[in-house]
Amino acid sequence: MRYFMTKSSVFYLQKEAWDDTEEYKDNYKIVIKAREQNRLPFIHQSPQFSYRSSLVEYLKQVCVEKKLSHCCLHLAVYILDIFMDNHSIIPERILLVTNVCLLLAAKFEETNLTIPKITELNGAINNRYQIVDYKTLEIVVLRFFQWCIMFPTAAHYVYYYIQSAICEEDIKNKGINMRTIFYNLHHCVSEYLDQIIGNVHYMQCYPPSKLAAAIIAVSRMDIGLSCWTEQLQNMTDYKREDINMEIFVLKTKNPFTDCQKCKTDTNY
Incomplete structure (x- = not known):
């Protein structure tokens, strides 16, 4: 993939701002390090861990096809790892969870033009879920993360x-x-x-x-x-x-x- 991070990302630091003020640079370091300290602990207890390898490959493939950034991919994987680590997910719903994690990461990292549509993500897995399933699960995931997924990877x-x-x-x-x-x-x-x-x-x-x-x-x-x-x-x-x-x-x-x-x- 070509892109590390899109300009819409909250972690993106424009070169002009970097050059203009040392104070902004120092504040940026403080903010991003604080976010790092707030990452949720990983217990390594996911019942569905055996699926992880294939799920990551799937996410990589979608990100390449949709030209999503490395930061979007890594955030999606982080969200997926933590969510799976704290939930028992039936195999029939695991791709739904994966797509929702990618969708949330894309909404956080990408521009409106590059955020994949739910129908596109669902189409990539043969439309096996209902659109309402995505919207419902988005709320579930966000509530679990207390409405904050701004974790630096x-x-x-x-x-x-x-x-x-x-x-x-x-x-x-x-x-x-x-x-x-x-x-x-x-x-x-x-x-x-x-x-x-x-x-x-x-x-x-x-x-x-x-x-x-x-x-x-x-x-x-x-x-x-x-x-x-x-x-x-x-x-x-x-x-x-x-x-x-x-x-x-x-x-x-x-x-x-x-x-x-x-x-x-x-x-x-």
């Missing part, structure tokens, strides 16, 4: 951090223009964003801000740049050593954790 943070992902020294050392460097970085970042939604431990067991910082770091290494810079440290408030674990799990593609559920349930 790693994708949101990546878009935020990527503004400082390349510095003048990188251009001098590589001897190629910034457009080429940024294109290569963008490609690597997109690959890692796709990687992390496939495993619930990436999404739920690591702070999204640290995971996003690690994605920027490993993407820089993948295109031959140094792992970390002072510019990125100032942007993320993380030193290189703060994200060592996240860098390791991304490079090894093994989000090892001390998850007790995984030790007792092989389905996870």
Whole structure:
């Protein structure tokens, strides 16, 4: 997918505003970090967890077809993970829940022109539900989240951090223009964003801000740049050593954790 985040997103920070005032930048950091702290705890107790892999693939496919942003996709997956973790959903309704989670994320992240219609989402699954089912379940999901789904994901943070992902020294050392460097970085970042939604431990067991910082770091290494810079440290408030674990799990593609559920349930 091409797009990290659309301009309609509440987490979108326009370049003009970024340049105009340091105070706005500092306030933005405070707000997004506060939202990160308010993420709901993940207990890893979903009875329908075996469906997760196919549901995520379905969401990725729809987001590609509808040209929805990475942030929309990641928010939809986060909402789905948390909602499934707290509810027992019959298999016949699982795709309805998935579509509703995507619809809510799209309403939050996308413009009116790109928000998929209920009929389009229902058509993608052979119109197996009634339109009223979607509207009813939307209220159920929103009530569960206490009418607030403004949770930053790693994708949101990546878009935020990527503004400082390349510095003048990188251009001098590589001897190629910034457009080429940024294109290569963008490609690597997109690959890692796709990687992390496939495993619930990436999404739920690591702070999204640290995971996003690690994605920027490993993407820089993948295109031959140094792992970390002072510019990125100032942007993320993380030193290189703060994200060592996240860098390791991304490079090894093994989000090892001390998850007790995984030790007792092989389905996870």
